[in-house]
Structures are given as structure tokens and as C-alpha cells.
Amino acid sequence: MALDGSLEPPVLDDQVTKPNDHARKLPDLSRLEAKLGHVFADRGLLETALTHMSAEGTRRGSYQRLEFLGDRVLGLSIADMLFARYPEAEEGDMSRRLADLVRKETCAEVAIAWDLGSFLRLGEGEILGGARKNKAILADACESIIGAVFIDGGYSAARDLIERAFGERLLKPVRPLRDAKTALQEWAQGRGYQTPTYSERGRSGPDHAPLFRVAARISGLPDAEAEGPSKRLAEQAAAEAFLRREGLWSETMEVGNG
Structure with missing residues (x-):
């Protein structure tokens, strides 16, 4: 069975x-x-x-x-x-x-x-x-x-x-290769200029939404001014304005060889 x-x-x-x-x-x-x-x-x-x-x-x-x-x-x-x-x-x-x-x-x-x-x-x-x-x-x-x-x-x-x-x-880099203030400092030092300085030139707008105007200065060169919603951002904008004026900043936020 x-x-x-x-x-x-x-x-x-x-x-x-x-x-x-x-x-x-x-x-x-x-x-x-x-x-x-x-x-x-x-x-x-x-x-x-x-x-x-x-x-x-x-x-x-x-x-x-x-x-x-x-x-x-x-x-x-x-x-x-x-x-x-x-x-x-x-x-x-x-x-x-x-x-x-x-x-x-x-x-x-x-x-x-x-x-x-x-x-x-x-x-x-x-x-x-x-x-x-x-x-x-x-x-x-x-x-x-x-x-x-x-x-x-x-x-x-x-x-x-x-x-x-x-x-x-x-x-086409997906993010900025460096911030404008760092780029401006490196450019200035590489050419024997003093370190860039930043000074507030004015402030406008209401207290809850201020707008700061800041100048980027390198001794021996014309200042560059820009505005931003904070001092930090205004300084970055002023540094970028300085670099653009010198032909050193592109739309992709790359520093040229100027």
C-alpha cells in the first residue's frame, strides 16, 4: 500500500x-x-x-x-x-x-x-x-x-x-561656485589691493521690511552700491555689482579671469 x-x-x-x-x-x-x-x-x-x-x-x-x-x-x-x-x-x-x-x-x-x-x-x-x-x-x-x-x-x-x-x-553648474564677497576678496588680494570693506549708505522702507543700501569699497577703485533686505544680502549684492562692473561676474555666477 x-x-x-x-x-x-x-x-x-x-x-x-x-x-x-x-x-x-x-x-x-x-x-x-x-x-x-x-x-x-x-x-x-x-x-x-x-x-x-x-x-x-x-x-x-x-x-x-x-x-x-x-x-x-x-x-x-x-x-x-x-x-x-x-x-x-x-x-x-x-x-x-x-x-x-x-x-x-x-x-x-x-x-x-x-x-x-x-x-x-x-x-x-x-x-x-x-x-x-x-x-x-x-x-x-x-x-x-x-x-x-x-x-x-x-x-x-x-x-x-x-x-x-x-x-x-x-x-551649467547647478549652484554658484562661490559667493560674491569671497570672489571679490580673492580678486582684490590677487591683484595687490587691500581687502574690500562695506559701509551702509542708507536704509529705507518700513521696519518690518527694511531695504539697506551698502557700498563695496576697495581703496584706489570706485565704490559699487547695491540694495538688499538685510545688511548681509546688501553686501553680497554690492560685491556682485563691483565684480560685474569690472567684467568679472557672469549670469551663472562664475568669476572670470579678468
């Missing part, structure tokens, strides 16, 4: 759905490769670049080493691009551009453009905690992708990836 269930096929281990399988499975990586513009010769590199340490329960096998490498490749590539794109720029200007382009916020924006969050391999707790939209994690994953492309295709492939992703930001 056959025992109950003896005719049922055995259940193999790889057929059992484990609780965290949904956290380990990756979507179609060819879609991500299309976004990146790079097809991996070693798909395992891409999988590692997408693996947060929480998915494995250990640092081994996560993207942390690739992130370390990608951070350095990103910095070198951006410096290379800035050097070629701005042949007349001074070292200080390029350094400020570099800092703006490689900061975590910019890397997170690039990761969002790649829709990287939907491809990440995360632990269940991180998924429930919204890690796919966590900008710190996205920034790290962006750098790990760059590191993976560097290993897979070399510097040229990594630089091409970075140029596609960061090129527009390189031409």
Missing part, C-alpha cells in the same frame, strides 16, 4: 521560495545597461555594484569596494574634463567646479536619472525603510557603477560614462 503523498514529486531546495528572495532578485539589467550606455562583459561586476551590504548580511560581496574605486575615477575624470573644457581657468575655479560636480548630492541626482534605485539589491529592512530613494545610498551606488565600468571597460569607458552623465552639469 502506498503511503499518502508518495506519488507527489519531491520538492527541490531551489524550488522553495525563501522569505527574502524578493529582496535578492534583480530586474532586467539590460535596461540599466541601456541607460548607462555600457554593456558589461562581466555582468557579475554590475550585480556587485548594485548590491548593498544589507542584502548579503556582510560587507563582502557588496558595492563598497567598487564605490571606493569609483569615487577616485570620478574625480580624475571630472578633473580631466575640466582641464580640457576650460583651458584658461585658474586652479581655484576648477577646484570649485570639481567639488560641485563630485559631491554626494550630484551623484544622487545622476543615480536618479539612471533610475538606479529600482535596480538595487537590498535587504528586506532597507526596502521597507525606503532605501531605494535614499540619496546617500544612491550616491554610493552611482560611484560603485563607475568603479564597475572602470574595471569592465577601462578608463576610457568610465570617462565616457561620466561625460554622458555629468557633462551637462559641467557646462
